[in-house]
Each structure stands twice: as C-alpha cells, then as structure tokens.
Amino acid sequence: MSEQPEIRTLGALRASGHVLRGLRDELRENLLAALADGVDPWAGLHGFQHTVIPQLERALIAGHDVVLLGERGQGKTRLLRTLVSLLDEWSPEIAGSELHEHPFDPITGASRRRVAEEGDDMPVAWRHRSERYVEKLSTPDTSVADVIGDVDPMRVAEGRRLSDPETIHYGLVPRGNRGIVALNELPDLAERIQVALLNVMEERDIQIRGYVIRLPLDVLVVASANPEDYTNRGRIITPLKDRFGAEIRTHYPLDLADELAVIRQEANLTAEVPDAVLEILARFTRELRESPAINQASGVSARFAIAGAETVAAAARRRSALHPADAAVARLVDLETAADVLRGKLEFEPGEEGREAEILEHLLRVATVETVREHFRGLDFGALVEAFDGQRTIVTGDHVTADDFLASLPELTDPDLYDEIAERLSATEPGARAAAIELALEGLFLARRLSKDRDAGATVYG
Known part of the structure; x- marks a missing residue:
C-alpha cells in the first residue's frame, strides 16, 4: 500500500489538477489500462480465463451492474472481491461525510452547505480502495433499514422535523456511495427488501417511510446467487433481475x-x-x-x-x-x-x-x-x-x-x-x-x- 496523498483541503485538491471520475468510468478506464499494459487484474482465479472473466470485463466496460449465478464453491465471492483491484488506490472525500461524497460533487444538503460555507478551506480526507468495497451476506432477517436506511429517532429527539432528510440514518447501499456493494446469496433477501433496491439501481432514489430523497448515488451493485432451480429459500424477483445489466454464469474448473x-x-x-x-x-x-x-x-x-x-x-x-x-x-x-x-x-x-x-x-x-x-x-x-x-x-x-x-x-x-x-x-x-x-x-x-x-x-x- 502506498502512502496516501498529502492534500488536505478542497483548495489544494483543485490546485493539484485532480479530475472527478464517476465510479463506472474509474473501473472502465483502470481495466482497459491494465489490459493494454498486459497486467492480469484477476490474479488467483483459475479456470475462468476464457469463459467468465471475458464476460465480466465486457460488463464492467459497459458499466453494468452484475449478478453471478453458479453452484456453491465456484469462486463467485472471490471474483467479486477481486473487483477492488480495479479501483484507484486512494480517492478523496469530504472529511466526515456520511456518504463519502467527493469534494467536487456533494450530494447531501449538509455537504453542500459545508462547501458553500467553508470554501477552499473545507477539509478533505482520503479513502483507500479496500474501504470502497462493502459486502453483505443476504439473510431472511435483513431489513430495509439495514440495506437502505431508516429514520433515526435520536436525530428526531434533537429537535429535527420528521420531514428533514437529515433525520435519516443511511443503510449499507447509500454508505457504499462511490464504491462497490456486493450482495451474496441475493435470493435469500426477502422480496420486499429486493423491491427496495429497484429505485436505487435505476432511478437512484431512496424511499424511506414515505420520504423520497433524490440522491445521485454513484454505486456499482454486484451480487451472487445459486441458480433458481436449486435454492428453495427464495428467488430474485423479475424486476430486480431486469435491473442487472449482466447475468454471468460461473462454473467449476474445466481442466x-x-x-x-x-x-x-x-x-x-x-x-x-x-x-x-x-x-x-x-x-x-x-x-x-x-x-x-x-x-x-x-x-x-x-x-x-x-x-x-x-x-x-x-x-x-x-x-x-x-x-x-x-x-x-x-x-x-x-x-x-x-x-x-x-x-x-x-x-x-x-x-x-x-x-x-x-x-x-x-x-x-x-x-x-x-x-x-x-x-x-x-x-x-x-x-x-x-x-x-x-x-x-x-x-x-x-x-x-x-x-x-x-x-x-x-x-x-x-x-x-x-x-x-x-x-x-x-x-x-x-x-x-x-x-x-x-x-x-x-x-x-x-x-x-x-x-x-x-x-x-x-x-x-x-
């Protein structure tokens, strides 16, 4: 791991010539650069070189969310975790931001106020790529609050109105902003939880207890699942399957x-x-x-x-x-x-x-x-x-x-x-x-x- 950059303020970041890239652009450009340089970004994955990996690379270049389908023990989770290597090693964020917002692109009201009030003196923090990958093992007891968020009663008790977006405690997906969110065993999520993901993956809206908060989340959702003809615990609902741009079948080693x-x-x-x-x-x-x-x-x-x-x-x-x-x-x-x-x-x-x-x-x-x-x-x-x-x-x-x-x-x-x-x-x-x-x-x-x-x-x- 290299040392994180010394830049600590928004003004210094602007002066450095730093360019804002969306997550999908970042993954695409880093992958294409690795392929052009002859670097294998998929070290440690055996048997997928001519089947699964080319499909995954095409999906990432296209900017698609991805679901991997395959029987147990085929390396689905390992493959998803390898995606971290395609992220920039260090990425700037607004210091203290709950959603890890980029200093050039604040998306919450609180962060926009900070940028307006503090200007070039606003503190900047750096986030390592290993922190930009979050993984959730889907279980039947997972709630909407875990994945999307819920109203935080402590914030309401502080005197905020229920209609104030800042009363919301964000869940796993919003906190994965500008990163990769992996959902293992996706069919195990209750259907109502899967429904909650629909807007996040398409319209980037978050709906919590009747509030619609438009947050342009920059997140790549990847998932793994056993084929539906095997698991009796649940299924991926049809609208959610349609949101994934790529469905890739994994397999056991062929050789x-x-x-x-x-x-x-x-x-x-x-x-x-x-x-x-x-x-x-x-x-x-x-x-x-x-x-x-x-x-x-x-x-x-x-x-x-x-x-x-x-x-x-x-x-x-x-x-x-x-x-x-x-x-x-x-x-x-x-x-x-x-x-x-x-x-x-x-x-x-x-x-x-x-x-x-x-x-x-x-x-x-x-x-x-x-x-x-x-x-x-x-x-x-x-x-x-x-x-x-x-x-x-x-x-x-x-x-x-x-x-x-x-x-x-x-x-x-x-x-x-x-x-x-x-x-x-x-x-x-x-x-x-x-x-x-x-x-x-x-x-x-x-x-x-x-x-x-x-x-x-x-x-x-x-």
Missing part, C-alpha cells in the same frame, strides 16, 4: 490443472502433500461432479477438495507426532481415511441412501486408477508382482512410518524398479518414496494383479 491450482492456492496444509495425492483428490472431486448418484444441482464445491487436502495433511502430521522420526508427508493411506470425513459435504440423490460409502469408495478408486495410468504408463511392474509368492505381504497404514514401510519392501529381480517408480513422481525423500510405491501397489491391486485386505486400520497387500 484438471486448474482444479489442482485451486487446491494448492487455497488449502492450508500442515504437512507435505505429494502432487500425486493432490491429483487423486482433484480427480475424485471431478468424478463426483459427473456421478449420477450425487445431486448435481447442489454441486460439489471446490471446498471439498480443499478440505480433503487439509485432512490428508493433518493425518500425516498426526502420524509424525506419534512417530517423531517420521517426516510429515501424506501418503495414499491418509487419503482413504479422509473420504469418510468429507461425506457430509455431499448431497446424494434420494435413491442412494445406505450406499454412500460404497459410492465414495468406487469413485476414489476410479480417480486412483486414472492417476496411476497417467504417471506409470509404460512401466513394467512384473518384478514387483513376482516378489509376492503367495506368502509374502506388505503392510501399510496410517500408523506405519515411511521408513518401516520402505524397509519391509521385498528385494526385486529388477533392483531399479523402486527408483523408477519414485522418479516418475519426482520422489526423493523417504516419505515421498513411500507415497509413490504405495500408489504403485494400489494400482496393481486395482488392476487385479495383487490382493488387498484391511485389518484394524492396516492395509495388507499380497
């Missing part, structure tokens, strides 16, 4: 690389998680989104994979705490235990009661097979299969350390095979090598070349 990028960016990992384990989680999430057993209208949030990665890392950290000599590195056995914890994040179709665990296990196996094929394609595992003579077994589990697991591996007729397996996954440390070999064993089991049994938290390959 595996974008899915992985979201997990790596958002997950707070307490231990090392190899890329192959994260890839299985990403593929698992994508399989769930295509499964007819899962309610796709509800969606499978990106938070599912993020929480999965954090749970797998936590399992590795727990094992390291129980066995201090073992480095905290996640392995396939940690992934299997995480699936049960994540079940509550999914909504199954009504006919799937009692089969939830079976469905999750099947789809996790599918994701594992795809990952094995991707990384071990063309590798001959014959020597590893031959090492199991009908008597030999290998035991692993969330209580088995990486060193113990590696020490239990049989000698192979191809002594380089273990190194080749590790090399395919760029595994050099013992924990990562153990994770790579566990993945190979699981792949052989899923290919029906090895057997696998679970007993008291242990997994036995043979």
Whole structure:
C-alpha cells in the first residue's frame, strides 16, 4: 500500500489538477489500462480465463451492474472481491461525510452547505480502495433499514422535523456511495427488501417511510446467487433481475490443472502433500461432479477438495507426532481415511441412501486408477508382482512410518524398479518414496494383479 496523498483541503485538491471520475468510468478506464499494459487484474482465479472473466470485463466496460449465478464453491465471492483491484488506490472525500461524497460533487444538503460555507478551506480526507468495497451476506432477517436506511429517532429527539432528510440514518447501499456493494446469496433477501433496491439501481432514489430523497448515488451493485432451480429459500424477483445489466454464469474448473491450482492456492496444509495425492483428490472431486448418484444441482464445491487436502495433511502430521522420526508427508493411506470425513459435504440423490460409502469408495478408486495410468504408463511392474509368492505381504497404514514401510519392501529381480517408480513422481525423500510405491501397489491391486485386505486400520497387500 502506498502512502496516501498529502492534500488536505478542497483548495489544494483543485490546485493539484485532480479530475472527478464517476465510479463506472474509474473501473472502465483502470481495466482497459491494465489490459493494454498486459497486467492480469484477476490474479488467483483459475479456470475462468476464457469463459467468465471475458464476460465480466465486457460488463464492467459497459458499466453494468452484475449478478453471478453458479453452484456453491465456484469462486463467485472471490471474483467479486477481486473487483477492488480495479479501483484507484486512494480517492478523496469530504472529511466526515456520511456518504463519502467527493469534494467536487456533494450530494447531501449538509455537504453542500459545508462547501458553500467553508470554501477552499473545507477539509478533505482520503479513502483507500479496500474501504470502497462493502459486502453483505443476504439473510431472511435483513431489513430495509439495514440495506437502505431508516429514520433515526435520536436525530428526531434533537429537535429535527420528521420531514428533514437529515433525520435519516443511511443503510449499507447509500454508505457504499462511490464504491462497490456486493450482495451474496441475493435470493435469500426477502422480496420486499429486493423491491427496495429497484429505485436505487435505476432511478437512484431512496424511499424511506414515505420520504423520497433524490440522491445521485454513484454505486456499482454486484451480487451472487445459486441458480433458481436449486435454492428453495427464495428467488430474485423479475424486476430486480431486469435491473442487472449482466447475468454471468460461473462454473467449476474445466481442466484438471486448474482444479489442482485451486487446491494448492487455497488449502492450508500442515504437512507435505505429494502432487500425486493432490491429483487423486482433484480427480475424485471431478468424478463426483459427473456421478449420477450425487445431486448435481447442489454441486460439489471446490471446498471439498480443499478440505480433503487439509485432512490428508493433518493425518500425516498426526502420524509424525506419534512417530517423531517420521517426516510429515501424506501418503495414499491418509487419503482413504479422509473420504469418510468429507461425506457430509455431499448431497446424494434420494435413491442412494445406505450406499454412500460404497459410492465414495468406487469413485476414489476410479480417480486412483486414472492417476496411476497417467504417471506409470509404460512401466513394467512384473518384478514387483513376482516378489509376492503367495506368502509374502506388505503392510501399510496410517500408523506405519515411511521408513518401516520402505524397509519391509521385498528385494526385486529388477533392483531399479523402486527408483523408477519414485522418479516418475519426482520422489526423493523417504516419505515421498513411500507415497509413490504405495500408489504403485494400489494400482496393481486395482488392476487385479495383487490382493488387498484391511485389518484394524492396516492395509495388507499380497
């Protein structure tokens, strides 16, 4: 953050050559300048580059209010918050102004009087762009007073008449003047509250308890909502939908690389998680989104994979705490235990009661097979299969350390095979090598070349 300007009076602001820009002009010009300079204003957003972001950029250039429609966990809120980066870093306002009015454009009676009385000596304050974004989670108990405003009884008690506009305590939208107002989960707002937004978004009038106050509010209203065929909590009323200039559909990442990028960016990992384990989680999430057993209208949030990665890392950290000599590195056995914890994040179709665990296990196996094929394609595992003579077994589990697991591996007729397996996954440390070999064993089991049994938290390959 740079230092705010030193200008402190209206006269100094005029002398500096400062030019008043409307909010939409500010967003448009800053966006166009960023695009011309090759600067990406949407850092941290993955999978939207060729779909959602071009639509949003066109809407901002056109000066439209925007509503984002999409299932949960598609990054709608994150996208809205990124709009802040398109605002000027510092913006002047009349010091003490309730509605953050620009010194060159006062819109309330009180501010106009101050400009007339104080002239060039009127104090000017500076507002950082982070303060020009306000966000409201729409809830059924939200009132008109919260969003638009209401008569303030304390101001009436001071002796003002009820008809005096200065008796009004302004709500969220007027206080967001010269900024961005974001309404999350817009259909959850009661219809009477949505009606109160109509004039604000079109005519810029505020109606409070019978008073009509014409305030040329300079505000961009953006909103997010789940598709109406999913949410039963409410709807966006038709006149309000018509006020939004752009309705943009979001989506989950279309490419595996974008899915992985979201997990790596958002997950707070307490231990090392190899890329192959994260890839299985990403593929698992994508399989769930295509499964007819899962309610796709509800969606499978990106938070599912993020929480999965954090749970797998936590399992590795727990094992390291129980066995201090073992480095905290996640392995396939940690992934299997995480699936049960994540079940509550999914909504199954009504006919799937009692089969939830079976469905999750099947789809996790599918994701594992795809990952094995991707990384071990063309590798001959014959020597590893031959090492199991009908008597030999290998035991692993969330209580088995990486060193113990590696020490239990049989000698192979191809002594380089273990190194080749590790090399395919760029595994050099013992924990990562153990994770790579566990993945190979699981792949052989899923290919029906090895057997696998679970007993008291242990997994036995043979």
